[in-house]
Amino acid sequence: xxxxxxxxxxxxxxxxxxxxxxxxxxxxxxxxxxxxxxxxxxxxxxxxxxxxxxxxxxxxxxxxxxxxxxxxxxxxxxxxxxxxxxxxxxxxxxxxxxxxxxxxxxxxxxxxxxxxxxxxxxxxxxxxxxxxxxxxxxxxxxxxxxxxxxxxxxxxxxxxxxxxxxxxxxxxxxxxxxxxxxxxxxxxxxxxxxxxxxxxxxxxxxxxxxxxxxxxxxxxxxxxxxxxxxxxxxxxxxxxxxxxxxxxxxxxxxxxxxxxxxxxxxxxxxxxxxxxxxxxxxxxxxxxxxxxxxxxxxxxxxxxxxxxxxxxxxxxxxxxxxxxxxxxxxxxxxxxxxxxxxxxxxxxxxxxxxxxxxxxxxxxxxxxxxxxxxxxxxxxxxxxxxxxxxxxxxxxxxxx
Amino acid sequence: xxxxxxxxxxxxxxxxxxxxxxxxxxxxxxxxxxxxxxxxxxxxxxxxxxxxxxxxxxxxxxxxxxxxxxxxxxxxxxxxxxxxxxxxxxxxxxxxxxxxxxxxxxxxxxxxxxxxxxxxxxxxxxxxxxxxxxxxxxxxxxxxxxxxxxxxxxxxxxxxxxxxxxxxxxxxxxxxxxxxxxxxxxxxxxxxxxxxxxxxxxxxxxxxxxxxxxxxxxxxxxxxxxxxxxxxxxxxxxxxxxxxxxxxxxxxxxxxxxxxxxxxxxxxxxxxxxxxxxxxxxxxxxxxxxxxxxxxxxxxxxxxxxxxxxxxxxxxxxxxxxxx
Numbered sequence: 001x002x003x004x005x006x007x008x009x010x011x012x013x014x015x016x017x018x019x020x021x022x023x024x025x026x027x028x029x030x031x032x033x034x035x036x037x038x039x040x041x042x043x044x045x046x047x048x049x050x051x052x053x054x055x056x057x058x059x060x061x062x063x064x065x066x067x068x069x070x071x072x073x074x075x076x077x078x079x080x081x082x083x084x085x086x087x088x089x090x091x092x093x094x095x096x097x098x099x100x101x102x103x104x105x106x107x108x109x110x111x112x113x114x115x116x117x118x119x120x121x122x123x124x125x126x127x128x129x130x131x132x133x134x135x136x137x138x139x140x141x142x143x144x145x146x147x148x149x150x151x152x153x154x155x156x157x158x159x160x161x162x163x164x165x166x167x168x169x170x171x172x173x174x175x176x177x178x179x180x181x182x183x184x185x186x187x188x189x190x191x192x193x194x195x196x197x198x199x200x201x202x203x204x205x206x207x208x209x210x211x212x213x214x215x216x217x218x219x220x221x222x223x224x225x226x227x228x229x230x231x232x233x234x235x236x237x238x239x240x241x242x243x244x245x246x247x248x249x250x251x252x253x254x255x256x257x258x259x260x261x262x263x264x265x266x267x268x269x270x271x272x273x274x275x276x277x278x279x280x281x282x283x284x285x286x287x288x289x290x291x292x293x294x295x296x297x298x299x300x301x302x303x304x305x306x307x308x309x310x311x312x313x314x315x316x317x318x319x320x321x322x323x324x325x326x327x328x329x330x331x332x333x334x335x336x337x338x339x340x341x342x343x344x345x346x347x348x349x350x351x352x353x354x355x356x357x358x359x360x361x362x363x364x365x366x367x368x369x370x371x372x373x374x375x376x377x378x379x380x381x382x383x384x385x386x387x388x389x390x391x392x393x394x395x396x397x398x399x400x
Numbered sequence: 401x402x403x404x405x406x407x408x409x410x411x412x413x414x415x416x417x418x419x420x421x422x423x424x425x426x427x428x429x430x431x432x433x434x435x436x437x438x439x440x441x442x443x444x445x446x447x448x449x450x451x452x453x454x455x456x457x458x459x460x461x462x463x464x465x466x467x468x469x470x471x472x473x474x475x476x477x478x479x480x481x482x483x484x485x486x487x488x489x490x491x492x493x494x495x496x497x498x499x500x501x502x503x504x505x506x507x508x509x510x511x512x513x514x515x516x517x518x519x520x521x522x523x524x525x526x527x528x529x530x531x532x533x534x535x536x537x538x539x540x541x542x543x544x545x546x547x548x549x550x551x552x553x554x555x556x557x558x559x560x561x562x563x564x565x566x567x568x569x570x571x572x573x574x575x576x577x578x579x580x581x582x583x584x585x586x587x588x589x590x591x592x593x594x595x596x597x598x599x600x601x602x603x604x605x606x607x608x609x610x611x612x613x614x615x616x617x618x619x620x621x622x623x624x625x626x627x628x629x630x631x632x633x634x635x636x637x638x639x640x641x642x643x644x645x646x647x648x649x650x651x652x653x654x655x656x657x658x659x660x661x662x663x664x665x666x667x668x669x670x671x672x673x674x675x676x677x678x679x680x681x682x683x684x685x686x687x688x689x690x691x692x693x694x695x696x697x698x699x700x701x702x703x704x705x706x707x708x709x710x711x712x713x714x715x716x717x718x719x720x721x722x723x724x
Contacts, residue, residue: 047564224427233718245445275437336683339683350663358670364551
C-alpha cells in the first residue's frame with residue numbers, strides 16, 4: 001500500500017465514528033414518529049398485542065401456537081382429524097379461551113392433553129384462539145389496513161368495518177344513509193370534519209395578517225411619518241407578549257359581541273397576534289431593497305400607492321411566502337386559541353386530538369391515525385417548502 | 401438570525417431621504433389598520449388583564465373582597481398572593497424552573513452538537529431535515545407520539561401483559577420493570593416531558609446555530625489547526641466565542657418558549673401528577689375553576705417574567721438599526 005492510499009484510507013476510517021454518531025442520532029430522532037406512523041396502519045388487535053417494532057415478525061398467536069400446540073395438532077392445526085383446529089365449525093365451539101383451558105386436563109388414550117408445565121398462560125391462550133379462529137375462517141387479518149383512518153375520519157370509534165356496521169344499523173352518528181363522506185364531514189366527533197375546520201381556520205388566519213402587514217411594513221420602511229422608529233420599536237417588543245394576556249379580555253369581548261365559537265373570531269385573534277411579527281419580517285425585507293428603485297418610480301410621478309402595489313408587493317413575494325408558511329403552520333398547529341375560542345362548537349384537529357387523549361382514552365390505533373392526519377399538511381408543506389419555512393422561522397424573533 | 405445579518409456598514413448620520421416624504425396622511429393610511437387590530441388584540445387586553453388581576457373571581461368587586469378575616473391578605477393584590485405564594489403555583493413555578501434549567505441549555509447544546517456534526521458530512525441537508533421535522537408538526541401531535549413512546553401497560557401486575565411502549569419494552573428487555581413515565585412525580589414525569597420539548601426544539605437551535613457556524617471564516621479555523629490546536633480547542637477557543645451572540649439569541653428565545661409552554665403538558669398529563677406549569681395553570685384557573693382574577697394575575701406574572709427579554713430585544717433591534 002503506498003502512503004497516499006493509506007492516508008486516504010485513514011481519513012475515511014477516521015470519519016466512521018462521525019457518521020455512526022450522526023446516523024444514530026437521526027434514527028433516534030425519527031424513531032418516535034416512525035412508531036406513530038406504523039401504528040396508525042395496524043389493526044387494533046395487533047396494536048394492543050404487540051409493539052409496533054414487531055410489525056414484520058410472526059404474530060404472537062401464531063408463535064404461541066407453534067410453541068404449545070403444533071407438535072401434536074400439526075402446523076396447520078388439522079393433524080388430529082377428531083380435533084381439527086382448522087375447521088371453522090369445530091373451533092367455533094370454543095368461543096373463549098377458558099373453554100379450551102378446560103380441556104387441558106382431559107385424558108386422550110391415557111395421556112393428559114397438555115401436561116401442567118407445558119401449558120400456555122391465559123394471555124397466550126387468548127392470542128392462540130384468535131389466531132386459530134382467523135385461520136379457520138380463512139380471513140387472517142392483514143398486517144396493515146386503512147380502517148383506523150376510516151374510523152377516525154368518520155368519528156367512529158373502533159368497530160371493525162365502517163360500511164358493514166353501518167348497513168347493520170350500528171352507525172353512531174344517526175340514521176342517515178351509509179354515506180361515509182357525509183358522516184366524516186358532519187359528525188362533531190370526526191376528524192374529517194375537524195380537518196375541514198382546520199383548513200377554514202388556517203387559510204384566512206394566514207392571509208388576513210399578511211394583507212395588513214404588507215401595508216404597514218411598506219410604510220415603516222419606505223414612507224416617513226412621525227414616531228415611525230418608536231412605533232416600530234414597540235412592535236418589536238409586542239412580538240413576544242404572551243397571548244395568555246389577551247385570552248380573558250378577548251373571550252369576554254367575544255361573548256358580548258357574539259364572536260365566541262365563530263371562525264371570524266379566531267381569524268381576527270390570529271391576525272392580532274400574528275401582525276407584529278409579520279410586519280417586522282416584511283419590513284426587514286422591504287427595508288433591505290435598494291433605495292434607487294423607489295427613487296426612480298417616484299421620479300416618474302408615481303404615488304405611494306402605485307409604488308406599493310407595482311413595486312413593493314411584487315418584490316416582497318419571497319418574504320411573504322416565508323411569512324405565509326410560517327403563519328400557516330403556526331395556526332394549523334395551534335391548540336390554545338382554538339381551545340378557548342372555538343372549543344367544541346367548531347372543533348379543529350388539535351382540539352379533537354387533545355380531547356381523544358385526555359377524556360376519551362381512544363385506543364392508540366385511532367389516536368395515531370388522528371395525529372398522523374393532522375401531520376399530513378404540515379409535512380407536505382415542510383418537505384416541499386422547507387427553505388421558506390426555515391427563513392420564516394428564523395426571521396428575527398418569536399411570536400406570542 | 402438577526403444578530404447574524406448585522407451588516408458592518410460605515411456609520412452615517414441618519415437623514416430621512418426626500419423620497420420617503422409622501423405627505424402626512426398617506427403613511428398613516430398604510431399603518432392605521434394594522435395598528436388598530438394590534439391595539440384591540442394586544443395593547444388593550446394587556447391593560448385589561450392587568451386590571452382584572454386586581455378584581456375578584458367574577459370581576460364584580462376588587463380582589464380585597466376575597467380576603468377572610470384572620471388570614472393573610474394582600475388587599476387588592478390578593479390574586480397575586482395566590483399567584484406567587486400558593487402551593488399549586490409554587491409547584492408550577494418549580495416545574496417551570498426545572499424546564500428552564502434543563503430544556504434551555506439542552507436545546508442549545510443539542511442544537512450546537514448537531515450543527516457542528518452535520519456541518520462535516522455530505523448528507524447535511526437530509527440530516528437537518530430529519531432533526532428539524534418536529535418543528536413542523538403540532539405539539540399536540542408530538543404529545544401523542546411521545547405518549548405512545550412512554551406507554552405503560554394498563555395492568556402492570558400481570559407479567560404477561562404485552563408492552564407496546566418502546567421505552568418500557570427496552571427496559572423490560574434489559575430485565576427491568578416497566579416505569580409509568582408520565583405518572584411518576586415529580587422528577588421522572590417532568591423529565592419525560594422535558595425530553596419531548598428538547599426533541600421538538602433541537603431542530604430550531606440547530607438551524608440557527610448552523611447558520612452562525614457557516615459564517616465563521618474557514619481561514620481562522622485552519623490557521624488554528626495548523627498551529628497545532630486540537631479540534632476540541634478550535635471549537636471552544638475560536639468557534640464558540642465567535643458565535644456567542646447567536647448562542648445568546650437561542651438561549652433567550654428558548655427561555656420565552658419555555659415560559660409560555662402549554663400544549664405538551666396540557667395534552668400529555670393535563671398538569672396532573674405534579675407536572676403543572678404556569679401557562680397551563682393560567683388556563684385552568686380561567687376555564688376550569690372560573691377564577692378570572694387569579695388567572696389574570698398569573699398571566700401578568702408571566703408577562704413580567706418575559707419583560708426583561710422584551711426590553712433586551714428592543715435594545716438589540718435599536719443597535720442594529722443604528723448600524724444599518
